[in-house]
Amino acid sequence: MTTVESPRTAADTATNRQVVSSELLAEEPHGSSRIDATDVTCWFGKRKVLERCSLSMEPGKVTALIGPSGCGKSTFLRSLNRMHELVPVAAIAGTIELDGVDIYSEEMSPTEVRSRIGMVFQKPNPFPAMSIADNVLAGLGLSGMSHEDPKALVEQCLRRAGLWAEVSDRLDEGGMSLSGGQQQRLCIARALAVHPDVLLMDEPCSALDPISTRVIEQTIRELCEEITIVIVTHNMQQAQRVSDTCAFFLVESIGDPGRIVEAGPTAQVFENPSDPRTYDYVTGQFG
Amino acid sequence: MALTTPDLQALEEQVPRDIARTVTRGDRIFRTLCASAAAVSLFIIGGTALFLAIKAVPALQKAGLVSFFTTSVWNPTVGDFGVLGLLIGTIIIATVSLIVAVPLAIGLALFINEYSPARIRRILTSSVDLLAAMPSIIFGMWGFFALQAPLVGVAAWLNLHLSAIPFFRLSEADAPLLRSSFIVGTVVALMIVPIITSVSRDVMAQCPRSQCEAALALGGSRWGMIKEVLLPFGKAGITGAVLLGFGRALGETIAVALIIAFTVQANPYVLEQGGGSIASLIAIKFPEAQDLEISALIAAGLALFSMTLFVNLGARAIVRRTQIAA
Structure with missing residues (x-):
């Protein structure tokens, strides 16, 4: 990390020191992590929706999950931070390892899994009763953490989510006063505040306009240097723009569970797929 | 095809026209x-x-x-009536019942909504409904014969350990503890648990799933989610539910009349024998009342009617406001 070189006023240096210390704190615990899913099968009641999906999500990379609606990619994503089991009739088989530790084993509690593997949902869902700043800090209170300098943490997270410039002068306003795209970036900032090693994003831009989408995509590219990101998207251009690795999910015929047809470097999946079904999908011939 | 722009200045200002509202006979x-x-x-x-x-x-x-x-007397022979003590007694009993019922009802509502497996949820939901349908005379008898003895024990314990709090004091050390406002309030609490449970359950069920998931996805425990998302969301609605229960407790008659050692004067010693409420006054005095006393009982009824009406209107307004917001 470089030291401050340009001349600054005393006040500037003071705030800068705080930010630096928070950044150190952000990097200190884990750094970025890898997730290895092996033979993951998911059920809702008797219905098998996903079968034997294996995928490695590399540290510091963006992995995109693509495929037509209903192919199980959101279910797969939700199984990665134990949100799947919140549906009463849900069941799962296989293993999901975060840096080699099975997240469904005794070694990890669901709350620990979820604070290390954060999630951003399809529809922006800031807490309506909380201010912008309190939304960012909500995860700390929820998981019983505390931070020595909440103000600096709010600024740091909003900066990383690309929202700071737009809201820095109204942190006390309600989170719902923001536009849809801003709300989604607030949700990203909120997820970042608990210092996750992995961030899961379930179609984060599907409710947003193209300009907001572009801002979020930039944010994803910046974040992936520190955090492993897994993103579900319907938008194949988006998958090409933001992801390093890509997995294509497909339900072969109605009633079948979803399976991973092909996974690999994004460029290869899109330009030179090994499976004809992948080729058909990425070239828009069905789906 | 030429598109002509109408000369707006030349046209008359438009006014809303009549709309024919034909209604069929049915x-x-x-x-x-x-x-x-x-x-x-x-x-x-x-x-x-x-x-x-x-x-x-x-x-x-x-x-x-x-x-x-402003006075506490009931003397039909000279026509001297005053219900201040009974108004206070009514509020004392209703307050005791709220203190007992609210934690019970909200705990029950949260358990049904958030923690219980589907099968137990069904059983609990229908037993709460059953509790609501139970006639209050049954509660009254059960309270009188079965609950008094254990509750006297509780009252003695409260007095022994918590007499620093004025409400848990006694007028004298060996004052009788049976047939007290505390016992009556506890029995009434069981009658208002169902209404508070079912209304607050409905309110909390309206909390958007996405909010709850957001809280859990941040690493929150279920309790954290309840504390940070569910209760703030349901706050106003739960307040309304509690007020509905309060309104019901104010008017509860038969169980109170059956259990309490009736006095016209307000009894600030909640744990001690003796107390009263407007509704129990009417139930107890009505069978033998004549002429002016009947009129006095009706006046007492009017006071109770107004009190419950205002509490209920307030409760409904609060519940409605949250439903609109949700």
Whole structure:
């Protein structure tokens, strides 16, 4: 990390020191992590929706999950931070390892899994009763953490989510006063505040306009240097723009569970797929 | 094809036109029927209030409007009536019942909504409904014969350990603890648990799933989610539910009349024998009342009617406000 070189006023240096210390704190615990899913099968009641999906999500990379609606990619994503089991009739088989530790084993509690593997949902869902700043800090209170300098943490997270410039002068306003795209970036900032090693994003831009989408995509590219990101998207251009690795999910015929047809470097999946079904999908011939 | 722009200045200012609202005969008949049903309910409320007000006049004149509400006496032979003590007693009993019922009801609502497996949820939901349908005389008898003994034990314990709090003191060390406001309040609490449970359950079920998931996805425990998302969301609605329960507790009659050692004076010693409420006054005195005493009982009824009406209106307003916000 470089030291401050340009001349600054005393006040500037003071705030800068705080930010630096928070950044150190952000990097200190884990750094970025890898997730290895092996033979993951998911059920809702008797219905098998996903079968034997294996995928490695590399540290510091963006992995995109693509495929037509209903192919199980959101279910797969939700199984990665134990949100799947919140549906009463849900069941799962296989293993999901975060840096080699099975997240469904005794070694990890669901709350620990979820604070290390954060999630951003399809529809922006800031807490309506909380201010912008309190939304960012909500995860700390929820998981019983505390931070020595909440103000600096709010600024740091909003900066990383690309929202700071737009809201820095109204942190006390309600989170719902923001536009849809801003709300989604607030949700990203909120997820970042608990210092996750992995961030899961379930179609984060599907409710947003193209300009907001572009801002979020930039944010994803910046974040992936520190955090492993897994993103579900319907938008194949988006998958090409933001992801390093890509997995294509497909339900072969109605009633079948979803399976991973092909996974690999994004460029290869899109330009030179090994499976004809992948080729058909990425070239828009069905789906 | 040429598109001509109309010369807006030349045109007259437009006003809303009439819209023909043709109603079919079936609709008209049905609407009349529904409107009559609605009118009946308004008539009942208005009629009751009017009846109470008219019949109360003789007693209020004899006892004096002001002293009726500021003294605590019940002496039909000289026509001296005052319900201050009973108004206070009513509020004491209702408050005791809230203190017992609210944690029970909210805990039950949260357990049903958030923690219980589907099968147990069904069982609990229907038993809460059953509890709501139980006649209050049953609660009264059960309270009188089965609950008094254990509750006297609780009262003695409270007095022994918490007498630093004024409410848990006794007038004298060996004062009798049976038939107290505390015991009555606890029995009434069991009667208002169902309404508070079911209304607050409905309110909390309206909390958007996405909010709850957001809280859990941040690494929150279920309790964290309840504390940070569910309860703040349901706050106003739960307050309304509690007020509905309060309204019901104010009017509870038979169980109170059965258990309490009735006194006209307010008894600040909640754990101790003796107390009263407006509703129990009416139930106890009515069978043998004549002329002026009947009028006085009706005046007391009017006071209770107004009190519960205001509490209920307040509760409904609060519940409605949250439903709109949700």
